[in-house]
Amino acid sequence: xxxxxxxxxxxxxxxxxxxxxxxxxxxxxxxxxxxxxxxxxxxxxxxxxxxxxxxxxxxxxxxxxxxxxxxxxxxxxxxxxxxxxxxxxxxxxxxxxxxxxxxxxxxxxxxxxxxxxxxxxxxxxxxxxxxxxxxxxxxxxxxxxxxxxxxxxxxxxxxxxxxxxxxxxxxxxxxxxxxxxxxxxxxxxxxxxxxxxxxxxxxxxxxxxxxxxxxxxxxxxxxxxxxxxxxxxxxxxxxxxxxxxxxxxxxxxxxxxxxxxxxxxxxxxxxxxxxxxxxxxxxxxxxxxxxxxxxxxxxxxxxxxxxxxxxxxxxxxxxxxxxxxxxxxxxxxxxxx
Amino acid sequence: xxxxxxxxxxxxxxxxxxxxxxxxxxxxxxxxxxxxxxxxxxxxxxxxxxxxxxxxxxxxxxxxxxxxxxxxxxxxxxxxxxxxxxxxxxxxxxxxxxxxxxxxxxxxxxxxxxxxxxxxxxxxxxxxxxxxxxxxxxxxxxxxxxxxxxxxxxxxxxxxxxxxxxxxxxxxxxxxxxxxxxxxxxxxxxxxxxxxxxxxxxxxxxxxxxxxxxxxxxxxxxxxxxxxxxxxxxxxxxxxxxxxxxxxxxxxxxxxxxxxxxxxxxxxxxxxxxxxxxxxxxxxxxxxxxxxxxxxxxxxxxxxxxxxxxxxxxxxxxxxxxxxxxxxxxxxxxxxxxxxxxxxxxxxxxxxxxxxxxxxxxxxxxxxxxxxxxxxxxxxxxxxxxxxxxxxxxxxxxxxxxxx
Numbered sequence: 160x161x162x163x164x165x166x167x168x169x170x171x172x173x174x175x176x177x178x179x180x181x182x183x184x185x186x187x188x189x190x191x192x193x194x195x196x197x198x199x200x201x202x203x204x205x206x207x208x209x210x211x212x213x214x215x216x217x218x219x220x221x222x223x224x225x226x227x228x229x230x231x232x233x234x235x236x237x238x239x240x241x242x243x244x245x246x247x248x249x250x251x252x253x254x255x256x257x258x259x260x261x262x263x264x265x266x267x268x269x270x271x272x273x274x275x276x277x278x279x280x281x282x283x284x285x286x287x288x289x290x291x292x293x294x295x296x297x298x299x300x301x302x303x304x305x306x307x308x309x310x311x312x313x314x315x316x317x318x319x320x321x322x323x324x325x326x327x328x329x330x331x332x333x334x335x336x337x338x339x340x341x342x343x344x345x346x347x348x349x350x351x352x353x354x355x356x357x358x359x360x361x362x363x364x365x366x367x368x369x370x371x372x373x374x375x376x377x378x379x380x381x382x383x384x385x386x387x388x389x390x391x392x393x394x395x396x397x398x399x400x401x402x403x404x405x406x407x408x409x410x411x412x413x414x415x416x417x418x419x420x421x422x423x424x425x426x427x428x429x430x431x432x433x434x435x436x437x438x439x440x441x442x443x444x445x446x447x448x449x450x451x452x453x454x455x456x457x458x459x460x461x462x463x464x465x466x467x468x469x470x471x472x473x474x475x476x477x478x479x480x481x482x483x484x485x486x487x488x489x490x491x492x493x494x495x496x
Numbered sequence: 497x498x499x500x501x502x503x504x505x506x507x508x509x510x511x512x513x514x515x516x517x518x519x520x521x522x523x524x525x526x527x528x529x530x531x532x533x534x535x536x537x538x539x540x541x542x543x544x545x546x547x548x549x550x551x552x553x554x555x556x557x558x559x560x561x562x563x564x565x566x567x568x569x570x571x572x573x574x575x576x577x578x579x580x581x582x583x584x585x586x587x588x589x590x591x592x593x594x595x596x597x598x599x600x601x602x603x604x605x606x607x608x609x610x611x612x613x614x615x616x617x618x619x620x621x622x623x624x625x626x627x628x629x630x631x632x633x634x635x636x637x638x639x640x641x642x643x644x645x646x647x648x649x650x651x652x653x654x655x656x657x658x659x660x661x662x663x664x665x666x667x668x669x670x671x672x673x674x675x676x677x678x679x680x681x682x683x684x685x686x687x688x689x690x691x692x693x694x695x696x697x698x699x700x701x702x703x704x705x706x707x708x709x710x711x712x713x714x715x716x717x718x719x720x721x722x723x724x725x726x727x728x729x730x731x732x733x734x735x736x737x738x739x740x741x742x743x744x745x746x747x748x749x750x751x752x753x754x755x756x757x758x759x760x761x762x763x764x765x766x767x768x769x770x771x772x773x774x775x776x777x778x779x780x781x782x783x784x785x786x787x788x789x790x791x792x793x794x795x796x797x798x799x800x801x802x803x804x805x806x807x808x809x810x811x812x813x814x815x816x817x818x819x820x821x822x823x824x825x826x827x828x829x830x831x832x833x834x835x836x837x838x839x840x841x842x843x844x845x846x847x848x849x850x851x852x853x854x855x856x857x858x859x860x861x862x863x864x865x866x867x868x869x870x871x872x873x874x875x876x877x878x879x880x881x882x883x884x885x886x887x888x889x890x891x892x893x894x895x896x897x898x899x900x
Contacts, residue, residue: 190627191614195607197568198585200575210579214628240580242629245679280681307521308777310724310731314683317727342522344775348729351718355727380516384762384775392718425758456509457766461757461812 176212187211222253244277279311292323308345329353344385360396387422401429421455443469507537510767522776532837533768553823555871563831580625583638588847590645594883595850595873605646612639621663632677637689644890672707683724688737691744698894709747712738720759732773732786739793740879748797757794763787769817780835781826784852789878815856819865
């Protein structure tokens, strides 16, 4: 590397842009501050220098190799600068750059900044431009190994799977993640994404299989809301909803064993509200009070609200019963007359 | 503590997480946080037993004010990574100061206005994350909110509604969603920011949000909360954006409000008292607002009531526990709010921690934890997250003295 190289971005070899002969023709653009500067960041000298030139390039719309290298220096200092990323994409196109290299670069940055919106978006655009998803699932597996709940990684994964129809091994993947940590809600969410988009939720047999999967997880940890929520999600797609026989039986058995998981108790309340057994309505009222006073005190006001829902249901049932009785009586009156 | 080492005192009825003999990465992380919180509770129990802190727990109003005023003027080098979020930092700081009822000096207001004007990008439209940066919906939202907070009608009249409308239309995607900037990503934050901008400025363009309600509803997950995009995991921040946008577009009834309410109230942690962002994740003070406000909005949807009517209602989360989390576990002794114990403070968590405190306090002084005068923060509008007085001034201006 020569003394005046504009690539001198590693440590002691750094040369300020203002001292680089090949940038002599450019007038830097300062981020001027008025007499009363606000949210004034104490940028270091390198940051100021790089961004003074970055602003100049943005202003003149310069399309050049040196501008391309400059975006890299700017992004290294602040990978959240979406303006620089957008400009870099313009340069990638106009300079006809090798997108494979860009891919390497973006992978490296994601390792360093796994929770940055802009880098993940840039990767998505690169996959789109190359129309090649072949590296994505392995790359994402690695990212999710480091952080199994990384929202950005999951977003990218869902996008690439849907766009390129890569559902094939995804159900097994979620199963292995749930096996590692059955409280990993992101993995449960992904499982739902897979069963929804592969048509499984319109096949009763497949739903039953998934319900069994959820029930097994619930038996292990009855306080694990992820598994309960997943099961509730499946029930949306069944004929009877929360009154599916298998689920009702499971919940009753668990309740009979003395389990007081608020998620179980919440299910029993919903079952009563949806069902038509006055005895279960009464039990539901009791459960609401127990949840509010004891088993889920932090949500006392919510359970009080649920109690009013159960009461409304009981009242509505009584009105309906009364109407039916009246109608019957009226009908028999007509007959008798 | 009594002699057997058993905890007595104001936190003794709180139950710890039970891993049911199946510890996993999630439960380990949870237990670690609970340990930190427990040690704080224990020390407070001890202190309150000594009666050294009258009016406990106390909002460190003066310290927060100092931290915020200092941040308004100067941010350390580490904030270089937030160089593309300058209007955000203004909003976080100005909003926090407003909640604490701190009046800004004229020269500060002037400095804020001048800086925001430099962030305006006449080429792309909208406001950028800093001077010379492209227009982006998030800083545009933050800039507009900052203008509302500064509260000067002379500046409001300089906002070019026509170019703002063009900017919003340019970012609109055919299905009713929005991009954050030209060539940028799309998610529910963008829709929320666009809706707020249009609503505050009184932009009347019927087709601007065509399909947006339906698109937002597609982001509601089987859990009841909303993800950032259709299919993504339910998440407090995105859930708020979805629900607040639906509220502003008068489309709350289009989503499953019961499931939303169930999911949201379940995000409050029984031991820590604060909210988590997602199922089986950790408590974080910023969700005091995101989730707290969502409960309020969901209740408003369920009872189709206005914010005025809803004011008198109780929220279906534990307001006392939430205030205790923010006041006891999240106040840095030198000012500023932290995410959770052992994490550093920043303007973002200060803003949303205090906003959550405001939601929890409501308008009823009897709900305030600690000294009702010293701890009171200003009331915010749950969908805009702006103080109601400042919001109604701006609305009166943009709607020609008729508030919406």
